[in-house]
Amino acid sequence: MLRPMMKSLAVVVALALALTLGMATAPVLAQEPPRIVIGSAVIEPMPIAVPTFIDEGGAGDYAREISRVVISDLEGTGFFRNIGEEAHISKVTSFDGGVAFEDWKAINAQVLVTGAVSVAGDRITVKFRAYDVFNGNTMEGAALQFAGTTDGWRRMAHKVADVIYSKITGEGGYFDSRVVFVSESGPKNARLKRLAVMDYDGANVAYLTDSNSIVLAPRFSPAGDRIVYTSFETGFPRITLMDVASLDRRALEEQPGTMTFAPRFSPDGRTVVFSLERGGNSDIYLLDLGSGALSQLTNSPSIETAPSFSPDGSQIVFESDRSGAQQIYVMPAGGGEGTRISGGEGRYGTPVWSPRGDYIAFTKQNAGRFHIGVMRTDGSEERLLTASFLDEGPTWAPNGRVLMFTRETSGAGGQTSLWSVDITGRNLKQIPTDGPASDPAWSPLLP
């Protein structure tokens, strides 16, 4: 009797001791360093240094011009500020030479980009390295070389800038891309319009059509090799397909007594979604480019137009005035009623799904002003980025970070122009064009 009691007591005492020691030692073992929350930050362009690329033979002005384009691309994002060469302490004279990081730290450069260019015949080679100055090493994956023909030197510069931008920010690049737009001329009430393409920064403009007929709303195919647009060549608006290389074009849907407009490719490039007007009613249709099969996606007495696929091809966002005012709706790619996602005051139109799939850009008219805005795909987090007399028709950069759109000034002499803005609303700027321009559509990143 006594023995079991003693045994129980020993167990109790042992447990009590263990508990006591555990309570006492736990806080000591869990000792952690002081924890400090950094609750604010500065939002300012990152200082970078891009010394003129080194001429490694025959490069001539190419080295300087490529450096200039790289700097222009990076500074144009609003994310970076180039430190002029007059402030550089170290002079980079050899691509493979040493880098005195202390000298670059001293001028507060956070990233250093060195490069070299060589030309042999019509072949040009561009190589570069991007250094993290404070870590004192080359940024991972930012030591590359491109080669090609000399007439493609601008593309090489854009590619260099794309890599640097991508490595620093974590976003995809968008500099090596093109924009198709409507180039305008003549007075406002008799404007002549023709299709044109240019680099994203307004350089290398080339015209795709003459100005004998009105053209509207061009859109690139996912591969960037074709364009669909609305043409008035026959007197009626017709969606038309053009091959960019050969400029061959053909009307896609020519049912008598109908108008077709607002075309856009599906993500796989095999079908085109557009609006077809018949008897005063507009609905959205899908055309298979291979078979020519046509399928109707909406069936409503109201105006349904401006369709745009989600990047995965499963949904379509469009605008409709079925509620009495233009609003934005999302429906399955196979068609259907659609769910309204815009809920604020005013009218919403020209929705475009982001290539990243996270946002939908739109035009909003409210209280006598026009805005370009973005919202989540369920309509939440609506954010207006611009405000003016007339802003409309946003198009996404390939990385889903920047929007380009048309801005028109008021009055009889009002002019159209192209503008771009970051989706945070910062870095609003005009794209340089030879004359009035409208209806931009960004291409995918070029191969």
Add this chain to the structure above:
Amino acid sequence: MERRFQTGTVVSAVGHLGVILWVLVGDWLFAAVKPPETIVMTVSTVTSAEFDALQAAATPTPAKEPVRPQPKPEPKPEPKPEPVPTPEPVPDPLPDPVPDPVPTPEPPPSDAPQAAEEQAIQSDSTEIQPAPEAEKIIAPDPVQPETVVTTADVAAPAVSDQPTDAPVETLPPTDATVPKDTGDVTLTEANQDQTAETGMTTSIRPKSRPERPAPAPDVAAAETQPAETPPQDSAQLTVQPVDDAATQDAIDALLGAAAEVPVTEDVASDTPADTGGQDLPQGPPLTGGEMGNISSSIARKWNLGAASTDAMSSTVTIRVSFSQDGTPIDFKLIESDGPTQTGIDKLYETAQRAVNRAHQDGGLPLPPDKYDTWQVLDLVFDANGMRAR
């Protein structure tokens, strides 16, 4: 007693006994940490008259010095010889660089005009410029460490060890370069106050579809632009002004809260044994003010200007080890939260840069007598607070 009650009794007894033992022997086994002794300084008051007298007593000597100069007229020639020797060394280095540039850069100018002309021409061709060949990876870091002296080519030293005469641009953020930061709310064109220039009363409605042309198709009609839709009546304008004062208050509150966040049990349980492989010595704790100073000195260098949207939606906690002179010597990402790994990685890079830059620009305000405490710090970088909305 039933067996089912025995278990409860035993557990209760163990608990009570543990508490009793803790009360009885706890103080003996685990002596309480003595609070740091209060430093007492004796202060004596001095009247203003006494202070003036002390100052007067201390200053007279420098006042007399200017009186004392023994201006010999002759010393003036001395400065003249001084400038003479200085220019002498300058010409010495010059001859070296002069021959250097001669071999290399002179040929390029002949190419220059050609390239410029070719590039300026706008092509009528619709073809996209030829794509560059697939990228070739260059040896990532063939560059010698900066400590190694690079043997100069004949042309010129690869990198100078010493600053040249070129003006060094110091780059503090200025009003001109730093966009106006509105805190949480991004100031965009859309939420700015309207001015007379930008304001308007009416806008035309966006065209849902093209205007149907006249019933009888006419080629001439196609060349004219469709009639514009008439302006519509405007409704009330809703503008969301940014309240700078409120934003600043919120930032200040956040900063204050950051400074006062104590070491919590949650943190300990999240990362129980990860102390960077170090035994963390205990020292006198950092005060709220000291932690606030550290936070704000890093915050001033934490630049999110080039951060991706994913990075701006992320939070990272990094464990930083410091040497005794306050140099950050080791970084470790110990906690993270965000939509993508890329975003987290980029935010981590910005955090590292912030600490390094804060150290570079005068150092972090780390109290020297508390090295044991700040030898390792956990720094939480929450970019969500700065996310544009």
